[in-house]
Amino acid sequence: MSEASGERPRVEIWTDGGCKPNPGPGGWGALLVCRGQEKELLGGDPETTNNRMELTAAAEALEALKRPCIVTLHTDSEYLRNGITRWHTGWVRRKWRNAAGDPVANMDLWQRILEAAKPHEIDWLWVKGHSGDENNERVDQLATRGREEL
Incomplete structure (x- = not known):
């Protein structure tokens, strides 16, 4: 995922995660295209949990990038x-507390x-899940494989 020139590479990323049941065994998947x-x-x-996945x-997708990039990340997770x-x-301003004053869930991952x-x-883009987006369907399948291969 790199380019020969000094310009930042443009990378498209699709991510998905899920559990069955929730909570329970879960998987995640990502597709990086450059x-x-x-x-x-x-x-x-x-x-x-679904959210943790x-x-x-x-x-995992962002950590896989080897140099600074211009990224469009597609997720079906609102x-x-x-x-x-x-x-x-707001969480950072409140020292990782949510609006109710409780610790933010999944703070480690955030x-x-x-x-x-x-x-x-x-650029963080939301895509509707299971709506025909080919790459969203693909990462859904990767997430299922991740769970099944435990």
Whole structure:
């Protein structure tokens, strides 16, 4: 996922995660596409939640980038998109407490994503799940494989 020139590579990322049942065994999947090259990532956790798998997929995808990139990250998780584009600034300001004053759920993964995102310029796009987006369907299958291969 690199380019020969000094310009930042443009990378398209699709991520997904899920559990069956929730909570329970879960999997995550990610697809990275740069200049026609593709990289698939997947993994799982024997005891987790849908939200943790969604966040793990994004963290793993961003951590796989070897240099600063211009990224478009596609997710069907409103939790991920809202957390990273709207809620996290308040959490940080409140020392990782939510609006009710409780500790932020999945703080470890939110912090991991924020750290992994630092070198990149990222556009976080929400896509409707199971609506015909070929790459969203593909990462859904990767997430299922990640869970099944535990």
